[in-house]
Amino acid sequence: MPTTTEAYVARPSSLQLENVTYADPASTELLVDVVAASLCHSDVKAAQGTFHVARPLILGHEAAGYVKAVGSAVTYVKPGDAVVLAYAHCGRCRRCLGGRQPYCEGMFGLNFGGRRGGVDGEVVVRDAKGEGLGGLFFGQSSMSRVALVQENSCVKIEGCSREELVRFASLGCGIQTGAGAILNVAKPQAGSSIVVFGGGAVGLSAITAAKLTSPACLVLADNSQTKLDMIPKEILEGVHTINTAGQAPEDIAAALKKLTPTGLGMDYAIDGVGNEDVVLAAHLCLDKLGTMIIVGGSPTARLTPKIEGHLVGGLTTRGTHQGDSVSRIMIPHLIQLWRAGRFPFDKFLTTFKFEELQHALDETHVGRVIKPLLVL
Template identity: 70%
Template sequence: MPTTTEAYVARQGSLKLEKVHYADLDANEVLVDITAASICHTDVKAAEGVFHMKPPMIIGHEAAGYVKEIGSAVSYVTPGDAVVLAFAWCGECRRCMSGKQPYCDEMRALNFGGSTRADGTVAVKGADGGGLNGQFFGQSSMSRVAMVRENCCVKVDGTREELRLFASLGCGIQTGAGAMLNVAKPAVGSSIAIFGGGAVGLSAMLAAKLTSPACLVLVDNSQTKLDMIPRELLEGVHAVNSSNKSSEDLAAELRALTPRGAGMDFAMDGVGHEAVLLAAHLCLDKLGTALIVGGSPTAKISAAIEGHLVKGLTTRGMHQGDSVPRVMLPRLIQLWKDGKFPFDKLLTMYKFEELHKALDEMHQGQVIKPVLVL
């Protein structure tokens, strides 16, 4: 049956809670009663019209809840299952078939395709009857009830309160953690620099701590943001304020922190700024790896080729930290339950109706990761 609910809809110059109408479920779609939806900077970019999917649209791509209804071809979940939502993937292309879902051949169509399904029908409409772009990252989950693609669902175990925490795991946190655990895989005693003290960078930092590094450094250009991080999370971490430092000077400072001043084995850019990218490359030791996680439509890599050749450097871009959600999210949850990955310390809870308060406090640097709770 068609479903009517409330969701946060971005239109030209506005973002507010509106009534929306979902069509009957397609064969591979699922309705999820949302218990919590986490806020990511990508939601803000999309709402402002500077991302792949444009307004009018329902935002939200980090959430969790309980399956309410399933399409006729859905087999992974059943009504009542607790799920965390992540990006959509097709499950049939050569990337998906080889366990590389973040690089699915249908990534753009499934995650940013808009309001029209493959058969030409409109999946979601606003109160005015006009079509809305939905299934942002396959889910558009900043809604009381979300219509999502089946492959977005990751079944989990946990109480309702735990599920509200797990809502934050589906994009930024798995990206940062995945950069360390799936891509870098640092040997014990490695030197690691992480640029960016937001949710992605701090998740990478928490994951890096699990690898017993010899030197772990968190870099950000805001002392306010660095001061906001819970002190217990920074145990064993050098926190460096990069404000008003050139890429060269910052890189020299970071190299000096490493054993013998040799430089970093891994430097992760979680910002996507050219000066940060350059500093990340310049601080590396021989055979070091620069990990590019921060997104930017215009930033370019400006590190000299000669340095790469002589030092044998690697530059590695990635999407979602190379995470396969149905493997990565249960792994992170178990690490959290074991007391080894305290991502919950990054979260601040708000009522579902308090989106704009959460956004204001996020922009003012008062919170790291806001979560809207239903």
């Protein structure tokens, strides 16, 4: 039977809880009773109409909950299982079969098409008037009390309490992206010099992961002193911070080089912002053979570093989607690190009631919250 519930629907003129009705799960889909959904910047951009998806749509792509019902071909989970939700992938293309699921050849349709199989597929959710809505955002559209989810968007979590599962809801996108940029992409040797641009959840996840690699120099750069001041001291232990407000990329790069043991520059620069000036500063601060990893995104930003410096310095520029994370490997690994006290991502979180999305957005906008978590 179709399932009626409440979900956050983004329309051109509004963002609010609405009654929606999901179709029955298809063979490779399932229903999840959501216990918590966290807010990622991609949700904000989607609500504003500046992401890859058309409105109206149901937001949400970082969540956790308990399996309610499964389609006929679902084998990975059963009703009652605890799951964390992440991006969708096909599991059949050469990228997926090669363990590179973030680069699935069907990535766009499965995550941003809003329908089963992509933009031309079947509508899976309708509003109270019976009109179709975009669903399956990142394979889930999970800012809902009950979510219709792709099977391969699920990461099964064994032996966790409901309280823990609420925390784990935040792991499905931004946190695994920041951590993955370090652990999966950079893979820095001990004694490396690393700078992370951007003090949001992605950047702080990169900082926290970088601390695990025994860097000689670790720096967090952000243009908001308010944001830098609210970061928990535990996260910034052993980390230099730089407020880049009003500084030119060349001056930022020069200041960063002075912090390194050699004075010659960084081995790794992680851009979690997606701003052209930030990318240029990240490029300019690198030592020879350094690597710039671009995590932040913007629909208009361009790469502006000069080719000559890139060539002569032997530099590497690398983009990463989801931090190259295979969610069913990365999320349990981050949970294991958290249980061992080595990856305290819960320090980024601020909880709100599920009905308080606008309040969470307001608090984030003014810089009082790093990672909002809506709890049901």
